[in-house]
Amino acid sequence: MDPITFSIVRHRLFRVVEEAVITLKHVSGTAITNEGHDLMVSLYRADGSLLMGGVGFLHHLTSAAEACKAIIRRFEGQIEEGDVFMLNDPYTAALHTSDVYMLAPIHHEGTLVAWSACFVHVSDIGAMNPGGFAPDAGDIYSEGFSSPGLKLISRGELRRDIWDTFLNMVRSPEMVALDLRSLIACNNVAGERMLALIEKYGADTVDEVGRTLIEQSENLLRQRLLELPNGSWQSRQYVDVKGETSKILLTMTKQDDTLTFDFTGSSPQSAYSVNCTKWAALGGLFAPLFPLLCYDITWNQGAVAPIKMIAPEGSIVNCVRPAPVSVATVGAIQSVNNAACSAIGKMLAASEKYADEATAVWHANHFAVFMFGRTREGRLAIDTLTETFAGAGGAKTYGDGVDIGGEMPNPISRMANVETVEGAFPIRYLFRRRMRDSGGAGEYRGGLGGEIAIVPHGSPDGGINFVLSGKGSKFPMSDGLAGGGSGASNDYVLIKGAGEDSRRSGETDFESLRGERKPISWGVFPLAKGDAFYLRWNGGGGVGDALARSVEAVGADVVNGTISELAAKELYGVILKNGQVDMSATQDCRARLKAARMEQGAMA
Amino acid sequence: MSIRISPTLSATDSGDICCNACGHSVAPHDSKTQWKDRAMLATERVRGMAGWPDAVHPQLVLRKFACPSCGSLLDSEVALPEDPYLYDVVIG
Numbered sequence: 016m017d018p019i020t021f022s023i024v025r026h027r028l029f030r031v032v033e034e035a036v037i038t039l040k041h042v043s044g045t046a047i048t049n050e051g052h053d054l055m056v057s058l059y060r061a062d063g064s065l066l067m068g069g070v071g072f073l074h075h076l077t078s079a080a081e082a083c084k085a086i087i088r089r090f091e092g093q094i095e096e097g098d099v100f101m102l103n104d105p106y107t108a109a110l111h112t113s114d115v116y117m118l119a120p121i122h123h124e125g126t127l128v129a130w131s132a133c134f135v136h137v138s139d140i141g142a143m144n145p146g147g148f149a150p151d152a153g154d155i156y157s158e159g160f161s162s163p164g165l166k167l168i169s170r171g172e173l174r175r176d177i178w179d180t181f182l183n184m185v186r187s188p189e190m191v192a193l194d195l196r197s198l199i200a201c202n203n204v205a206g207e208r209m210l211a212l213i214e215k216y217g218a219d220t221v222d223e224v225g226r227t228l229i230e231q232s233e234n235l236l237r238q239r240l241l242e243l244p245n246g247s248w249q250s251r252q253y254v255d256v257k258g259e260t261s262k263i264l265l266t267m268t269k270q271d272d273t274l275t276f277d278f279t280g281s282s283p284q285s286a287y288s289v290n291c292t293k294w295a296a297l298g299g300l301f302a303p304l305f306p307l308l309c310y311d312i313t314w315n316q317g318a319v320a321p322i323k324m325i326a327p328e329g330s331i332v333n334c335v336r337p338a339p340v341s342v343a344t345v346g347a348i349q350s351v352n353n354a355a356c357s358a359i360g361k362m363l364a365a366s367e368k369y370a371d372e373a374t375a376v377w378h379a380n381h382f383a384v385f386m387f388g389r390t391r392e393g394r395l396a397i398d399t400l401t402e403t404f405a406g407a408g409g410a411k412t413y414g415d416g417v418d419i420g421g422e423m424p425n426p427i428s429r430m431a432n433v434e435t436v437e438g439a440f441p442i443r444y445l446f447r448r449r450m451r452d453s454g455g456a457g458e459y460r461g462g463l464g465g466e467i468a469i470v471p472h473g474s475p476d477g478g479i480n481f482v483l484s485g486k487g488s489k490f491p492m493s494d495g496l497a498g499g500g501s502g503a504s505n506d507y508v509l510i511k512g513a514g515e516d517s518r519r520s521g522e523t524d525f526e527s528l529r530g531e532r533k534p535i536s537w538g539v540f541p542l543a544k545g546d547a548f549y550l551r552w553n554g555g556g557g558v559g560d561a562l563a564r565s566v567e568a569v570g571a572d573v574v575n576g577t578i579s580e581l582a583a584k585e586l587y588g589v590i591l592k593n594g595q596v597d598m599s600a601t602q603d604c605r606a607r608l609k610a611a612r613m614e615q616g617a618m619a
Numbered sequence: 620m621s622i623r624i625s626p627t628l629s630a631t632d633s634g635d636i637c638c639n640a641c642g643h644s645v646a647p648h649d650s651k652t653q654w655k656d657r658a659m660l661a662t663e664r665v666r667g668m669a670g671w672p673d674a675v676h677p678q679l680v681l682r683k684f685a686c687p688s689c690g691s692l693l694d695s696e697v698a699l700p701e702d703p704y705l706y707d708v709v710i711g
Contacts, residue, residue, distance in 0.1 A: 244622070244623070244709050244710065244711050245709075245710040245711065246707070246708050246709040246710045246711075247706075247707070247708045248707045248708075249705040249706055249707060250705060251696075251698070251702065251705060253676075253699070255676070260676075260699075262702075361625065361707055364625055364626050365623055365624060365625055365707075365709045366623065367623055370623075370626065412626060451670070452669055452670025453670060487674075488672055488674035488675065489674060489675060489676035489679070490675075490676060490679065490697075491665070491675075491697055494696075494697075495695060496626075497625050497626040497627055497694060498627060498683070498684075498692035498693060498694050498695045499695070500681070500695065501697050503670045503671045503672065504671065504672060504674070504675060505672075506672035506673075506674050534673075534674055536674075551672065558626075559626065559627075559692075560627075560691060560692035561692075562692070578670070579669060579670070581669045582669035582670050585668070585669050586668075586669055609690040609691075610690065611661070612659060612661045612683060612685040612690045612692070613659060613685070613687070613690050615661045616659035616660050616661035616683075616685060617659070617660060618656075618657065618658075618659065618660070618687070
């Protein structure tokens, strides 16, 4: 094939996915999809293997491939033109029940040539807690509707019996219906554009481009791995739920042109819904692998070939049915993301050629707050705080992390405007800002996370309720690199009863919030009239020794509110007087802190 | 020809893992020795550190592995006290 045609078809495949994402967003009406971009669209070959990975949450790329394969197995001989399939069983392929996969075969002249697959986190899935995350669930049976695969549309005709049955099992069915329609529309556009591509260039040409791209990706990734040092790198994550501490332990071994992720030593599956299944863990490790090792390589099945995962059955990263998994995406999966990001970052940092690609861990702890209650118009609604998608950048080996800088597993994540949330749901923000001192200390510091406080506002019931799957505030998760500190951990505080002034005027930071403070992290909580809910989210990890950070940079960080004077002194050894760096005192302080490592330390 | 171990450490021709800041030999670069076991270790509680919320686990510690010669920070990790060090091995 001539290289021009190859490049045009390759580019068109990217654009097919991109236009499908736009379609999905245009049809969907939920904040979690439109604002948070909790979505994914990708193309798959006829056998279900990944053809063109899209954007959105990257841990779905390989899981949706497995979903395609599960549908191919289940519906062998019954996959027809115009069909659309739905799958959301985590023990088959999905990450958790509320991330619903919609899979559409693409036929050309009667032959199955490809699949389009997408997902959104639907507004509700009928779990015991509203919004899909079910912190109270003790098993998968309490986590709502779950299907290992069903035919929702048959030869272009919606199966109304299934549609109605599904919507009969969920809260806020009008919004869930919109979610499903957005997925169907997304696949329709992807299918139409793929057929237009095939009409123009021919089925054989498009198929050859797909095969060649997969071969290229495998060859390029193997070549990159050969350029990286052989070795093994460890990382560890702690997940805390109501006093139960679980560990995710990863040993990543690079040998020649292969990479093995071994989770042996991780904790047994949890009684709580932070577990994840095998397919989810696999997707979890690919979420940082694609952007860190394949930033210039097409994300397809070829990039999967050199990778091996070992996840002991019955562990928190490969749980056994009927273990609960509804919080997996912000639980074990995210910890797999983080552990893989940390290990890959250390491997890159050990390479002269690729050291600039190394990073500390980015935003590592989603907080997943789902609010529910009646809107000002009296309608029952479920909505999410999209600040969880705002994230924080991890530091690089040459520069600071970006404040509120997104997250590694989702390159297009973002948060809604305050006004958008306030307009849609009966709450009011007291403040939303960068969280000072939350970035991991280092020669290059981690980007800051943020903090917010909300109160009920205009609710016909006087207040609302919210589901919090915070997996605790006890452990940091945004690991630093090469001596850099971890980003400070999340925190959640319910402030009860402000007295007469329910407007809480003048309460513009955590210290000024009035009322009884109750630390919370897991469960369902009321936010009643007079209450406030405060939360802060983690910063990114830092890189290098904080005592090596330029004094001028630390001084500027204090001036612009990025770090406090206390942190400047205790973590960076920089002393300020009247807002100016005291160079003499700083030199003394840094020398003292460095000496303390020797005086207080002992041979490990 | 030296082997880069991390941004703070290199393995030299002499077969040692050395501090990049001062050149001090921290540990032999072999299959039996972990360099962290030969570094200076200072441990401090995370709770109470500047910028951290009160909810942090009371036992969680920050382990700082430093060069025994110059005090440069070589690596760090947060861990519960009973958990082993995270070991990284670079063969090259």
